Amino acid sequence: MTKLVTVRESYDWITENEVTQVQLEELIRYIEERYPNENVLDQRYKRVRFINFVGVIQCSDIRYEIVPKINLSADDERKALLSMLSVSNFIPITFYERVKNGQETADLLTAFLTAFLERLLKELKKGIYKTYERQEENLYVMKGKLELSNHIRQNAFNHTRAYCSFDELTENNSMNQLFKAALQIVRSSSVLHTSKLQLERCLGYLDQVDVVNFPPHKLNEVRLNRQNERFRDAVLFAKLIIEHASIYNKGQQSSSFSFLFPMNLLFEKYMEVALEAAAGADAVISQHAKTRLLHNKKSGQENILLKPDFLVNNKVIIDTKWKSATYHGKSRYQQSDIYQMYAYVTAYKEAIRCILLYPKQEGEAEHPVWEVVDTNKTIEMKAVRIDEFWNSVDDLKELLNDG
Template sequence: MKHLIVTECYESIPISVMEEAALTPLEADELSRYVRIAGLDEDLIRITRTEVIFINYVGFIQLTSCSIEILPKVAGDDPVRSRKVLLRMLQKTGYLDIHESQLGLLVTEKMNLFEIIAYLFTGKLIKELNKGVYHSYRVQYEELQSVRGKINLVSQLQRTYNKSTDISCIFDEFQTDNVLNRILKAAIRRVITLSKHMETRKKARQSMIYLDEVDESVDIRQLPDEFNFDRNNKRFQESWRMAKLILSQTTSLSAAGKSQNTSILFKMNDLFEMYMAYLVKKVAMEVIVKDHSYKLLIKDGTQRGVFQLEPDLLVSLKNGSKVIIDTKWKRIDSSIARHGVQRNDFYQMYAYLTRYDDVGTVFLLYPHHDGIFNSGGTFLESWGLEQDERKKLKVFSISYEDEFKAIDELSTILL
């Protein structure tokens, strides 16, 4: 099966029947239908008559006759390095539980993103299933010849009145057919359908044996955002998280459901923000993510706030001062006026500076790349408020590809 790799925002996939590394018009039409049915942001997946461009989305899409892997831009345009950077960001932000030794192995084998997640999922799941399948309690009401559990008094009195010899019982019964196991089994089935990796498929089939009595019917359109884990099933939490990734964008394109597409996609602006939050916490005293302390305006008469302010990171530094950090997964360039910082970002940062009295500086952080003349972590631009020049907006880029380098740069910026 054809596998295409493209860099988010910087590259496009041609639509052509003449080129090998291209989508055919039929494949492009299938992708367009999938984007619409799966509810993906059509502004971020631009499909024209000649090409497909992915903006902000990274991850994996499986079509009927081909798969597409979208990776973030890294220095050197090396897909292996790009995949490793993406995996490390997913690791540090809690999407995936990957040990460094595993990360090196997975990158060396050059598996695509779906194969990597499927490999991790089946490995983790079979390890837990070997310890025992999760059983949940279900309350049963039955008429029996002897007491089991406790007697259902209301029903039993009715039976005594009717001179029945059966005993109305209420008891708890262990069952493997529960929501958690159904989700895990559906993800295993998806892995068996799509994975080409021998070890992954072997572990997936072993897992299916353990879950043989579990019903496969699960509405993947209504996967729960959270699941109530307790001491009995907490060991399956990481497997459930990866199963959700595998199933979250699975969609049938035909009424019979025979043609299924799936994707594992992440928005890079959200992932970059979460990754920067992880890094900033390494050097700051306190970090509040998505602070909701203030509204921009208060409506006369009702005193109700409008336009919620939501800075990415409200940071308390070791010297007692506070700053705001707003992350932008956008390309800025030293050859453009103001490095290409957009007008709406200026207005947004102005609102933070004026509303947060105890914040003296707002930092805009962008991903570093070769189009920025200064090195990562060095000052790029600065502006002060006309009415109070002590309040500053400062722009920096961060070498996000290297975790330790990024931490050093953040330490220089913030300390």
């Protein structure tokens, strides 16, 4: 029986009240192996919390679900995360319509796997992908090309067989082997009856496909072309599953895998899509990198590249910040962020507004607006709702119109 532990990123601690010491150590071990160069866990004495990342981790009989903290219920925060992942294309399968209609209130992993299984089964029903693969067999009849050296070695005293090589149309190819490997990994993690049925139906279509291991280099051998393009989403998702899988042998084998997403990058990408919907795709420039802050008098070169997250209509500069702008009912900001925005608004001559953009919390404070001395330019703090995509778009429209 898998236990679900749901926590909020950078807020809730996982302690030995929720999991055993062994389970906690397994989680830490998995993170250290799978994400060695990432700052994923804040570790204290007998407790940990997730920072900078959201998503889901399956470790043996514990499933950890990390959702963004936006002061909603667990279901709403989960739906908000699924919406952000869908509209920003952070995962190759969209389930935005299901989220919008309120259908996806199960845990994150179930949502991910359900979307994957539905997409894969839909394509398999249309017809399993087949390719011509080279085969070698010792046959009673000639087929293809006689492999003379192997024929002599195997049939020196048997004149009734011929060792042949030939091309045969088969479903036992690398792409279908990829699907089967991914399905085998998640087989024990599908909790919904409908998901289990879909998984078994997928495996039924792949019954003649070999089960093979997929080291990282082998994943790159699975390529898309015009004949199998319809499987693109399923292929990308299967690769995600296999890339994120890790096996621990503790007397018995258990499969651990995860879907973790950097929250800062996810929030920025989500805001890009929402800004394009609010202002128009042509009005928004992402990661603008054509302006420099200083001119070196000796070398004649421009130094200190400025790279704001977004430039809107050449008038509004926006930098996203995945953190709360409110603390105990008051605005909270870092002076370094304000200095950075001052550098932006000074260097961009046409810009009249610089905005630090935060996710909106319940009980949001009234945030300050600073006027740059002797100019009509402003530096502002703003917050937008992320509970639902079109709420985000509406807030951004109002924000841009305020100027």
